[in-house]
Amino acid sequence: MDVLTRVVVDYETLPGWCCSTEAARSFEDLPPQAQNYIRFIEDFLQVPVKWVGVGKSRESMIKLF
Incomplete structure (x- = not known):
């Protein structure tokens, strides 16, 4: 439990997207x-x-490779 008291959380907020990605078949389609x-x-x-x-x-x- 002592380890958890030393944890520092670092959140990254990134822009989202509002459209479906279901039809994407390549990275460029995203x-x-x-x-x-x-x-x-x-x-x-x-x-x-x-x-x-x-x-x-x-x-x-x-x-993607």
Whole structure:
């Protein structure tokens, strides 16, 4: 429990998007805000994002590599 008292939370607020991404089949099809969100995750974690899910079906996966 002592460890939790030393935790400092650092929130990042990013612009969102109001349109559906379900029809997107490539990175370029995503709204600019969604593209920036993915790039932020990559930069923050220093790990490339390989796949992005944009819907319920198997076809709703965008391959980024």
